[in-house]
Amino acid sequence: MDHARNAGVRLSQLGLYVDNHIHDKYLAPLLTVVTAALLTTWVAPWKAALWAAIELVVIAVYIGVYTRFRRAAPGPQDERLWARRIALAHGAHMVSWSSIIVWGWQPGNFNSLMFTMLIHVGLISLTVAMSNPHRRLLLGDLVPPAVALVAPPLLGGGLFYLGLTMLGLLFIALMLLVGLKIHASTTEALVLRERNAELIRELERQVTRDPLTGLFNRRHFIAAAQAELQRAARYRHPLALLMLDIDHFKPINDTHGHLAGDEVLKAVAGVCAQTVRGEDCLARLGGEEFAVLMPETALAQAFAAAERLRESVAGLRCELPGGTVVPTVSIGVAMCTGPTETLSSFMRRADHAMYAAKAQGRNRVVVEQPAPQGGDMEAAARVA
Numbered sequence: 001m002d003h004a005r006n007a008g009v010r011l012s013q014l015g016l017y018v019d020n021h022i023h024d025k026y027l028a029p030l031l032t033v034v035t036a037a038l039l040t041t042w043v044a045p046w047k048a049a050l051w052a053a054i055e056l057v058v059i060a061v062y063i064g065v066y067t068r069f070r071r072a073a074p075g076p077q078d079e080r081l082w083a084r085r086i087a088l089a090h091g092a093h094m095v096s097w098s099s100i101i102v103w104g105w106q107p108g109n110f111n112s113l114m115f116t117m118l119i120h121v122g123l124i125s126l127t128v129a130m131s132n133p134h135r136r137l138l139l140g141d142l143v144p145p146a147v148a149l150v151a152p153p154l155l156g157g158g159l160f161y162l163g164l165t166m167l168g169l170l171f172i173a174l175m176l177l178v179g180l181k182i183h184a185s186t187t188e189a190l191v192l193r194e195r196n197a198e199l200i201r202e203l204e205r206q207v208t209r210d211p212l213t214g215l216f217n218r219r220h221f222i223a224a225a226q227a228e229l230q231r232a233a234r235y236r237h238p239l240a241l242l243m244l245d246i247d248h249f250k251p252i253n254d255t256h257g258h259l260a261g262d263e264v265l266k267a268v269a270g271v272c273a274q275t276v277r278g279e280d281c282l283a284r285l286g287g288e289e290f291a292v293l294m295p296e297t298a299l300a301q302a303f304a305a306a307e308r309l310r311e312s313v314a315g316l317r318c319e320l321p322g323g324t325v326v327p328t329v330s331i332g333v334a335m336c337t338g339p340t341e342t343l344s345s346f347m348r349r350a351d352h353a354m355y356a357a358k359a360q361g362r363n364r365v366v367v368e369q370p371a372p373q374g375g376d377m378e379a380a381a382r383v384a
């Protein structure tokens with residue numbers, strides 16, 4: 001398991017621990033009140049009430065810490081810090097419950113012995129069932145009730161009490177083994193979950209991305225464009241499509257080799273990715289052809305964006321083993337015409353504009369519709 005995955009798993013363990021314990025907010029206060037009521041049978045009511053009051057405050061504090069942990073949605077690097085906070089908050093809860101031996105156990109009072117032992121056997125069982133996802137917290141949580149379970153019989157003296165101590169110790173050992181075993185299984189499940197999530201992410205990347213450039217691939221682009229086209233048609237929002245094709249790419253391959261050609265493709269893709277907005281869908285459709293789908297974009301902005309792309313690519317200097325290559329692109333721009341527009345007609349129109357840009361001398365932008373009123377005169381001249 002590498003370091004990153006280790007940290008991710010430890011954070012998942014902490015999350016699972018918190019998930020198990022956050023439900024304490026429903027039952028723990030009730031258990032506290034019932035226990036305090038039972039204690040009053042042989043303990044002064046003010047003492048029982050004081051214990052209950054302290055425990056209720058401790059519950060409120062640790063539930064507060066858990067709630068903050070969930071809201072903070074910490075990353076793997078914060079796991080140690082949160083584990084420490086939680087260990088303190090929940091440790092106080094375990095100490096508070098285990099302090100029942102101080103409040104409630106009276107040497108020679110058999111009822112009090114049975115009561116405190118029952119409380120701590122229950123506490124150890126609950127701890128094993130609920131604290132097992134996080135090993136360190138499980139061990140910490142077990143110490144106070146384990147000490148409280150064996151302390152009274154240990155101090156009692158005599159064979160019966162010695163037997164009770166032995167029984168208590170065996171029970172603790174067994175529960176510790178059970179807790180660690182469940183911990184191992186949950187950890188294995190969490191590691192598998194992390195690995196599955198990684199595989200799914202990788203699979204999604206492979207299905208949607210072009211391996212050479214890291215841009216979206218044709219398959220993803222078509223799906224995204226279909227959805228955008230429907231949305232734009234339904235809400236009558238503007239939608240622009242840019243088709244980009246690297247100029248004279250074949251000679252680059254022929255002169256510098258296919259691998260050098262790949263480097264140029266990557267460089268062009270990189271500069272395009274830096275130039276488009278986050279909402280735009282930039283894809284490599286294949287070969288040296290790219291497309292940008294621009295939602296909520298009117299013709300004037302689409303043209304300006306295409307010009308920016310063209311200039312950015314023209315500003316590239318690709319240092320290849322055989323010399324410097326300065327790539328350029330020809331760009332065709334088309335606007336969605338409305339509800340009757342299909343994706344193939346939309347792409348065909350953008351393609352026509354791009355071929356017109358090639359025909360007009362390359363390294364230029366051609367719009368498939370009239371250029372914006374009062375816009376760039378050069379743009380108007382370049383209308384396909």
Ligand SMILES: Nc1nc2c(ncn2[C@@H]2O[C@H](COP(=O)(O)OP(=O)(O)OP(=O)(O)O)[C@@H](O)[C@H]2O)c(=O)[nH]1
Nearest residue numbers: 245246247248249250251253258259261262287288
């Ligand atoms: N290095 C590399 N070359 C590719 C890849 N895919 C396609 N090509 C090459 O891209 C070239 C495209 O050439 P053409 O379609 O003739 O176009 P062009 O030379 O760019 O000319 P114009 O588009 O008219 O400016 C071909 O030589 C393909 O082999 C790829 O993934 N890597």
